[in-house]
Amino acid sequence: MFSGSIPALVTPFDAYGRFVEAAYRDLIEWQIAEGSSALVPCGTTGEAATLTKDEQFAIVKVCVDQAKGRVPVIAGAGSNDTRVAAANIAAAKEAGADAALMVPPYYNRPSQEGIYEHFAALAPESPLPIVLYNVPSRTVTDILPETLIRIVAAFPKVFVAVKDASGVLQRVSQHRAALGGGFCQLSGNDDLALAYNAVGGVGCISVTANVAPRLCAEFQAAGTGEAALALHDRLFALHxxxxxxxxxxxxxxAMTKVRPGFPAGLRLPMTLPSEASRTAVDDGLQQAGLV
Structure with a gap:
């Protein structure tokens, strides 16, 4: 269902933390023109954690409206409360999204059985296909391979893909061995995307694609040979x-460097990057040939 370079879109805020719709629409147009194959609004990179529910799905609606069906929209919709997660999927559907991106419950730290039951409860009434999002470094909840396989096997028409940010590459093979090549596996780590694709992945939900959408799209289109390796090396410092x-x-x-005037405000508790981080970003952009 999904493949290629899929940006986890940043959400443009002004200096007062207000959403800047015009800049968001411009970002979406640029992403589509540069070759991104789908869009993820209001995920981790989109600062969903600091959006109200009304804001979150209003932004999803803007994304859908601007995309106009040219690429799929996968809306961030996860929650640590199963009832809220169900309501979020419904809101994503109402906003026009094509699929929902769902983390397992965070903070609560459910068992593997709790993770399974959470998704099993969502599946029967879900109005959208679901992309599982495993990011234990943020959620402190890891969907282990046997649990993911159990979830997908029980509800194959609902759980159509995974964004895997576990960093454990052998899981691609474990998932594929049990679920076959039809289950869509997307890397959640730009720096591992080449290796991920080499063992069966079909794309990446990417942070770097915000800044370098054409290079990330070309990298995904290049497969896993020498051309892909050259693009991986070119982008590695930026990743x-x-x-x-x-x-x-x-x-x-980085967006302010490649898109001058881009509103780069952040909502607390997120803050501007340190001087050392800014220097690293400047160097990465230069090595990638973006500035």
Whole structure:
């Protein structure tokens, strides 16, 4: 269902933390023109944690309206409360999204059985296909392979893909061995995307694609051979630089370099990146040939 380079979109805020719709629409147009194959509004990089529910799905609606069906929209919709998660999926559907991106419950720290039951409760009434999002470094909840396989096997028409930010590459093979090649596996780590694709992945939900959408799209289109390796090497320093301080501070700083005038405000508790981080981003952009 999904493949290629899929940006986890930043949300443009002004200096007062207000959403800047015009800049968001411009960002979406640029992303589509540069070759991004889908869009993810209001995920981690989109600062969903600091959006109210009304804001979150109003922004999703803007994304859908601007995309106009040219690429799919996968709306961030996860929650640590199963009832809220169900309501979020419904809101994403109402906003026009094509799928929902769902983290497992965070903070609560459910067991593997709790993770399964959470998604099992969402599946029967879900109006959208769901992309599972496993990011244990943020959620402190890891969807282990046997649990993911159990979820997908029980509800194959609902759970159509995974964004895997666990960093454990052998999971791609474990998932594929149990679920077959039809289950869509997307890397959640730009720096591992080449290796991820080599063992069966089909794309990346990417932070770097905010800043370098054409290069990331070309990288995904290149497969896993020498051309892909050359693009990986060209982008590697930038991949690393965008996480030299709390994300999305560095990527928003980078946006001001490649899109002058881009509103790069952040909502607390997120803050501007440090001087060292800004220097790393500047170097990464230069090595990638973007400035």
């Amino acid at each position: 690393a630089a965008l996480f030299t301080d709390a994300s999305p501070g560095p990527v928003k700083y």
